[in-house]
Amino acid sequence: MDLAVVWLLVIVFGIFVYAILDGFDLGIGILYPWLNKQERMTALHSIKHVWDGNETWMVFAGVCLLVAFPKVYSQVLGTLYIPVFLMLFALIFRGVVFEYRFKADSSKVWWDFSFFAGSTIAAFSQGTILGSVLLGLQVNNEQLTPLWLHPFSLAMGALITIAYCSLGSLWLQINTEPMLEKKCNRIANKMIGLFSLLSLIVVYSFFGNFSWTDTTFVLSVISYKWMILMVVGLFGFLTIKSNSSMQNSSKQAFLLFCSYLFILYLGLLNLVFPYIIPGKLTIWQAMGNENSLQFALVGVAILLPVVLAYTVYSYKVFSGKPDSSAGAY
Amino acid sequence: MEFDPAILSRIQFALTISFHIIFPTLSIGLACYIAIMEGLWLKLRQPIYLQQAKFWIKPFAITFGMGVVSGLVLSYQFGTNFNKFSEIASPVIGPLLNYEVLTAFFLEAGFLGIMLFGWNRVSEKIHFGASVIVAVGTILSAFWILAANSWMHTPAGVIIENDQILVTSWLEVIFNPSFPYRFAHMLLASFITTLVVIASVSSYYLLKKRHQQFAKKSLGIAVAGLVVLTPIQAFVGDLHGLNTLEHQPVKVAAMEGIWETEQGAGLRLFAIPDQQQAKNDFEIVIPKLASLILTHDADGTVQGLNAVPENERPPVAVVFYSFRLMIGIGIFLLAMAYLGLWLAKKGTLFNNTYYLKTLKWSAPLGFIATLSGWYVVEVGRQPWLIQGLFRTSDLVTPLPAERVLISLIGFVVVYTLLFGVYLHFFKKLIRQGPETINSTTNSENITNAVNSNTKQVKPA
Numbered sequence: 001m002d003l004a005v006v007w008l009l010v011i012v013f014g015i016f017v018y019a020i021l022d023g024f025d026l027g028i029g030i031l032y033p034w035l036n037k038q039e040r041m042t043a044l045h046s047i048k049h050v051w052d053g054n055e056t057w058m059v060f061a062g063v064c065l066l067v068a069f070p071k072v073y074s075q076v077l078g079t080l081y082i083p084v085f086l087m088l089f090a091l092i093f094r095g096v097v098f099e100y101r102f103k104a105d106s107s108k109v110w111w112d113f114s115f116f117a118g119s120t121i122a123a124f125s126q127g128t129i130l131g132s133v134l135l136g137l138q139v140n141n142e143q144l145t146p147l148w149l150h151p152f153s154l155a156m157g158a159l160i161t162i163a164y165c166s167l168g169s170l171w172l173q174i175n176t177e178p179m180l181e182k183k184c185n186r187i188a189n190k191m192i193g194l195f196s197l198l199s200l201i202v203v204y205s206f207f208g209n210f211s212w213t214d215t216t217f218v219l220s221v222i223s224y225k226w227m228i229l230m231v232v233g234l235f236g237f238l239t240i241k242s243n244s245s246m247q248n249s250s251k252q253a254f255l256l257f258c259s260y261l262f263i264l265y266l267g268l269l270n271l272v273f274p275y276i277i278p279g280k281l282t283i284w285q286a287m288g289n290e291n292s293l294q295f296a297l298v299g300v301a302i303l304l305p306v307v308l309a310y311t312v313y314s315y316k317v318f319s320g321k322p323d324s325s326a327g328a329y
Numbered sequence: 330m331e332f333d334p335a336i337l338s339r340i341q342f343a344l345t346i347s348f349h350i351i352f353p354t355l356s357i358g359l360a361c362y363i364a365i366m367e368g369l370w371l372k373l374r375q376p377i378y379l380q381q382a383k384f385w386i387k388p389f390a391i392t393f394g395m396g397v398v399s400g401l402v403l404s405y406q407f408g409t410n411f412n413k414f415s416e417i418a419s420p421v422i423g424p425l426l427n428y429e430v431l432t433a434f435f436l437e438a439g440f441l442g443i444m445l446f447g448w449n450r451v452s453e454k455i456h457f458g459a460s461v462i463v464a465v466g467t468i469l470s471a472f473w474i475l476a477a478n479s480w481m482h483t484p485a486g487v488i489i490e491n492d493q494i495l496v497t498s499w500l501e502v503i504f505n506p507s508f509p510y511r512f513a514h515m516l517l518a519s520f521i522t523t524l525v526v527i528a529s530v531s532s533y534y535l536l537k538k539r540h541q542q543f544a545k546k547s548l549g550i551a552v553a554g555l556v557v558l559t560p561i562q563a564f565v566g567d568l569h570g571l572n573t574l575e576h577q578p579v580k581v582a583a584m585e586g587i588w589e590t591e592q593g594a595g596l597r598l599f600a601i602p603d604q605q606q607a608k609n610d611f612e613i614v615i616p617k618l619a620s621l622i623l624t625h626d627a628d629g630t631v632q633g634l635n636a637v638p639e640n641e642r643p644p645v646a647v648v649f650y651s652f653r654l655m656i657g658i659g660i661f662l663l664a665m666a667y668l669g670l671w672l673a674k675k676g677t678l679f680n681n682t683y684y685l686k687t688l689k690w691s692a693p694l695g696f697i698a699t700l701s702g703w704y705v706v707e708v709g710r711q712p713w714l715i716q717g718l719f720r721t722s723d724l725v726t727p728l729p730a731e732r733v734l735i736s737l738i739g740f741v742v743v744y745t746l747l748f749g750v751y752l753h754f755f756k757k758l759i760r761q762g763p764e765t766i767n768s769t770t771n772s773e774n775i776t777n778a779v780n781s782n783t784k785q786v787k788p789a
Contacts, residue, residue, distance in 0.1 A: 068423075070415060
């Protein structure tokens, strides 16, 4: 298979794993205002040992982009300077919370705020970055100001924030005691409903306005717009239904929502392919040096399965309800 | 006031990398120290080693966390502020960073959770394994990042075609001419810096007459470590200098403050370099010493800065002063190590108040020396971003100055705040001191004693 496609798949995989894993721990931060003091500690304990590994997937996806599509890496980061730094600052503020919150006495309120604000701003910026890329990194004047404040980018920001929020509440539902579990279940249902609704609005009002939407869609027989609308509606309904009936395990609801996101994500990729910056650069135009791609691919092929194996192991070590005993180590 | 976005981007990069490097320097050393202590405990079953490991894990955790969040910024800054660099150099830098993520970042992150929170969830041996893996991860991370950095100083294994870098040999890229010296120098710097911090904290306890058993053990280890490592560092530093003379003679000229090519060049103990006039003011020179050190021949020739055009010279003063600061601290630490050895032989290491007070205040020295060394190396490479191939000024993102200014101000504010917070919590952990561990030979009791601090364990 063609190197550009293989690398695209690696990056697509990396971004998805990132979105799910860091999605749920960012989501817990976004949910913070709805949790009381005790619940916040439980929530933080359920992710304190995994957030660092989760965030590493973003570095992985970024670096893969640098190797495989250097033009995209430099254009996206150079153009979206402001939302990228907004996201990085936000991630700094929420990242240090894990180290300091447990050891804090008088400053707990600040750390809680930092965790909430940091998680929310990070999620929202990620959404606007995605939105701006989908808009083809349009620049509205010579000032190189990208359209990251375009209604579509902002809607994507909201969409990602709500998606993470849903993941966070579903994760917490699995990893907590009964009291909080019910609360999370209620929040999760609302969030997934909201997510589906907003997806419908976004798809309905924006899709079709972009140059890339009708050129490359594989299943052009059926109108893509209506198909996406159907998928969104159906999956939203199924996930909420599964989550509402408490007979089903919460793990199943989590997995179902992940597959819901995955299908939307694939649909989006399918629309954009073979562009990587829609309307501007195809994966072949953006591809880096072949020798370097091959050299790095050897590493990915050998090491990624190993990484996945020990990531699963470290999740297993801490599986089950968290011990919310003493703060740390 | 007009700002140059290129200069602002460089200041921002220098600021973020300076802030970042503090944390890996300490976390590499602490990770190794913790793994060694845990290993010794498993082997010897003396509780004091477990106490060492358990205590230092806390400062390690906050240090590591700071390294993660500040490192995250760096990995994206190539793209945001030096996007032409990321495009041109991606064939080399990309795969090296990719291997760093796969072999180091994931490894550290995957086992850090077990190392920090897994005491009650995995066996002693697996916990030790996790600590070792984290330590290995930190070293591997240094390996790849220094391979990439060294390559920018001494590019090898590539050809340039139409302004594109094409790799011809990955082995030559990774093991480029300056890499082995830089890697060894940095690892030693990190071990030495950490031992100085450990010595400082131990001295503080001894002076305060708290946790004395604990502090005596760690001070002993730290001084012994410094006695071994500081002379090795001096030796490796010398080799690194010789290597730089071979590949980046202009940098060495800036380090030494030598403007005219000289035979039997003297060592400038002090000088005020004047970049405009291309000369030094107020020189204090020891004749022939620079030649002797650099070429190992008192009459050897040392190339001066004037041998290259003005626009290929680095900012001399920064390099010159940083170099002296690094060397000065190095000599001071070497002297402290051997003074400590002498005191230990006399049997007064633990109660010589002057010595302990000096050590107590020495904690920042390793960091300052590491940072100065970093400035010597990085500023000394200017105006090149990739030595001899690409200039820094040609590879920056053409951003509006105010945008870079905003992010730069953001970094100054955020990092100042974070550094204050870090120091506050670091001090707090030090003041709390190590947990008490019953000195008993029965290992089960030890484990119980340790666990009782975090979890109620019923006596067997």
